[in-house]
Amino acid sequence: MARKPKAHAASHTPLVLGHDIISKPQTIRVDGVRAAGLEASRRRINFTTIVVAGLFFIVGVRLIELAVRGSGDDSRIAAASINQAIHRPDIVDRNGEVMATDIVTASLFVDARYVIDPQEAAHELVGVLPDLNEADVEKKFASGRPFIWLKRDLTPRQQYAVHNLGIPGLEFQREQKRVYPNGAAASMILGMVDIDNKGTAGMERYIDRTGDLLNKPGDLTATPVSMEGESGNASSGIRDSGAVMLSIDVRVQYVLRDELEKGVEEFHAKAAGGMVMDMYTGEVLGMVSLPDFDPNNPNLSDDNAHFNRMTLGVYEMGSVMKTFTFAAALDSGAVKINNSFDATHALKVSRFTISDFHAERRWLTVPEIYMYSSNIGSARMALAMGRQEHQLYLRKMGLLSRPRSELPEEGDPLVPANWTDLSTMTIAFGHGLSVAPIQVVQATCAVLNGGFRIQPTFLRRSGPALGERILSAQTSNEMRELMRLVVTNGTGKKADVPGYPVMGKTGTAEKAGKGGYAKKKLLTSFLSAFPANDPRYVLLVMFDEPNPTPTTYGYATAGWNAAPVTSKVVQRIAPLLGVRPVDQMMENPLIEAKLVTNGGAGD
Amino acid sequence: MISLSRTNRGAIAEWWWTVDKWTLLALILLMVVGAVLTLAASPAVAMRIHLSPFHFVYRQAIFYPPAIAILIGVSLLPVRQVRRVATMVFLIAYVLMVMTLLFGPEVKGATRWLQLGPIAIQPSEFVKPSFIVVTAWMFSEGMKSRRFPGTIIALALYTCVVAVLALQPDFGQLMLVTLAFGAIFFMAGLNWFWIVLLAVVAIGGAVAAYTFVPHVASRIDRFAHPASGDTYQVDKALDAFHAGGLFGRGPGEGEVKRILPDAHTDFIFAVGAEEFGIAAGLLIIGLFSFITLRSLGRAGEETDPFVQLSACGLTMLFGMQALINMAVNVNLMPAKGMTLPFISYGGSSLIALAYTMGMLLAFTRVRAGRQSASATVRGVFA
Secondary structure, three states, X not given: OOOOHHHHHHOOOOOOOOOOOXXXXXXXXXXXXXXXXXXXXXXXXXXXHXXXXXXXXXXXXXXXHHHHHOOOOHHHHHHHOOOOOOOOOOEEOOOOOEEEEEEEEEEEEEOHHHOOOHHHHHHHHHHHOOOOOHXXXXXXXHOOOOOEEXXXXXXXXXXXXXXXXXXXXXXXXXXXXXXXXXXXXXXXXXXXXXXXXXXEEHHHHHHHHOHHHHOOHHHHOOOOOOOOOOXXXXXXXHHHHOOEEEOOOHHHHHHXXXXXXXHHHHHOOOEEEEEEEEOOOOEEEEEXXXXXXXXXOHHHOOHHHHOOOOOOOOEOOHHHHHHHHHHXXXXXXXXXXXXXXXXXXXXXXXXXXXXXXXXXXXXXXXXXXXXXXXXXXXXXXXXXXXXXXXXXXXXXXXXXXXXXOOOOOOOOOEOOOOOOHHHHHHHHOOOOOEEOHHHHHHHHHHHHOOOXXXXXXXXXXXXXXXXXXXXXHXXXXXXXXXXXXXXXXXXXXXXXXXXXXXXXXXXXXXXXXXXXXXXXXXXXXXXXXXXXXXXXEEEEEEEEOOOOOHHHOOOOOHHHOHHHHHHHHHHHHHHHOOOOOOOOOOOOHHHHHHHHHHHOOOO | OOOOOOOOOOHHHHHHHHOOHHHHHHHHHHHHHHHHHHHHHHHHHHHHOOOOOOHHHHHHHOOHHHHHHHHHHHHHOOHHHHHHHHHHHHHHHHHHHHHHHHHOOOEOOEOOOEEEOOEEEOHHHHHHHHHHHHHHHHHHHHHHOOOOOHHHHHXXXXXXXXXXXXXXXXXXXXXXXXXXXXXXXXXXXXXXXXXXXXXXXXXXXXXXXXXXOHHHHHHHHHHHOHHHOOOXXXXXXXXXXXXXXXXXXXXXXXXXXXXXXXXXXXXXHHHHXXXXXXXXXXXXXXXXXXXXXXXXXXXXXXXXXXXXXXXXXXXXXXXHHHHHHHHHHXXXXXXXXXXXXXXXXXHHHHHHHHHHHHHHHHHXXXXXXXXXXXXXXXXXXX
């Protein structure tokens, strides 16, 4: 095998091939040969030395890398920090008001090896912490294990009391606890955290999922711009503190929730929802879904109270969807604002009959169809435009796909798998397509802001964020006229506010149940925008199964519940948002609409 | 300063002029670093398991004087004596190691320890270096005389040692012994056919360990896929390096030592880096690489194959143990139960290391026939 020819030559011993594992000189008696063998060993030693030196070098470089850069995998480390709750950034509203913050609390655990008399100790401890189960505590004390949680997040008073018991083995662990000073007010937006301070829902979960959020706070926590003199508490330190600034205005949020709560009580509704969005920036200023929960004690509420009806729930919204049918039909050019359609008789398509709730039984002009909320007229308009065009517009308005805001709780719209002409006809007046309310608000922004698509967001934006144009400015202006008309002359009269003109559209949908639509189970909504002279904010108010009351003369339709609540909300939030009141209401909506047109999309 | 005349032929004087003083200095420095880090890391561990804070410190401190005595005492011996001692230690320690299988108490799922009166020893610590010296002897005899089956004996001894280590089980030591044995086999002139063959066998062994030994499999899985299991110790160690930065949090300011169960043994490197920064980490790496590379270099200059192979094997044993421990600490390797030589807590280990490095120092002493001399010899005969 590998053998030095020199060694071979020097030796006279016959070779035995095949069993010499070590290649070596035949003899070491010849000094030259021995030197050659040593030379070979030396080369191999040198080779080994270089390899070992390389390994030491690698460890050294890795050490420097670790010290400078960290392990590079922060999520893994975060997951491993079991006992150390994660420090979370504060969440503040658009004016810098704190909506969520961390405080330091103490949690109680026992090192059971030190407990002298488990029974007596358990009895004493339950005496000061009565919500603990005595038998359970005693079992823990008797277990002999070095670490068992007894109770998380003690109040200072409880800590003091436990401390005073002087039971050996009881110890406190300092922890971060998330606190929501506004309680349930913004629970659907903020979400919540688990016992280890990890975000499990809402914006809290978003913060956790966006790992780099904390590394570049500048993007998300722009210094609050003072808007129309409402700056108030915005302190300059917010950016430095790394807080996450939301688009929410806590005051708007409070008002919205307050009025919706009163509405739920008045109409004995099962649930309610509301949302305010800035139609130029896409910022959500307030969002409420009732029933809701207190994020400080999320476990006290049932699943129903954790369900976000505005983003996760999808509904057949009813007549408010006519807004998009009209915008599409007018923009496509298939229908002109002065056209008329036959609404004399109910429309029969195969086994379905489309009829009107406020039946006029005559030919109706386009504004009349909208004003009286004629299903027949809407269906005919959609047919005039064609189902493909209809579908295309709905898609552009964002009604056929998930809105992809920051909230993790988002539902996919339910779009008919097989979109027939009948689908187009029913979708024209809001049945057959289920969308999340946030999508309705998002699409309305585009309809009214001059025709630009917007991306809804729960984070503060510094200015307008208009996307691609999807409707012409003329369509947008015509839609403004139509929506104002509903409030001045149509089904939404109760929504108006003196001084703060409102425009909008009612929607009363029969909820789909077993074997068809239930006549008595309604989903009412009022989709509106204000101020009508220069619309800027879109507001949606929605009630699930409201009941008639004596004051509504037995009606439970949107005009009798969602519309008046809208009026109350606008009355209270318009001044907060710095909307300038209009001195005198103009009687003729068309003149006013002209003013709107001339005013343009504005700032 | 000690003043010893170069013409003094006494044993001490001769040792002083011939021993590798730089390596000796580096070893003493390592022990100093070890003492400091044991002071830093072990009180936290001791308090956590409810011992007096300085329990480990005292227990370690009493081993320093005998360790230094053994280090210097062994390095005083001439090569022939070292070989004799190593052979005897090998036989005794091997028997003890077999006894651990029969009588040893089970600690963390393995029987590696033997209680001898008041002290617990891990016989495999002593088997390792003795085995290397004996093997080197066999190889070198085999090189001298064709009829002597040195290689066969060496392989047989290797099999015996590895078998016991696998039964204990102690895969860390097994890996070390294999690496050092492989290194001297390679240096003894193993031809490439066998190198490839043995490499295949080693890889096969690793695969078998992964397949048939659950805790090996779980450690490797956790290294490869951190999400698959508990990587708590390693994650905390990584945190510690980052928290330490360049100059550390400061003595006593470390956090990781309060958390890691093995802060004073397997993860003492991380504790040191957290409190004293990567500056200290680099110093430790520097000391280990200095000793290892310098000793390999000196071994390369030897002309006696036995001395050369022994010195290289012992150096590899020492250097690879340090490398593997540090590589685990910085998460370049899956977790292994391996301590950092002279720095981690452990009395039995400290004595065994003193014995190992004492032999190494004995082998790397300047003596007639070294390269500097043989170069001229070669020059004459070439």
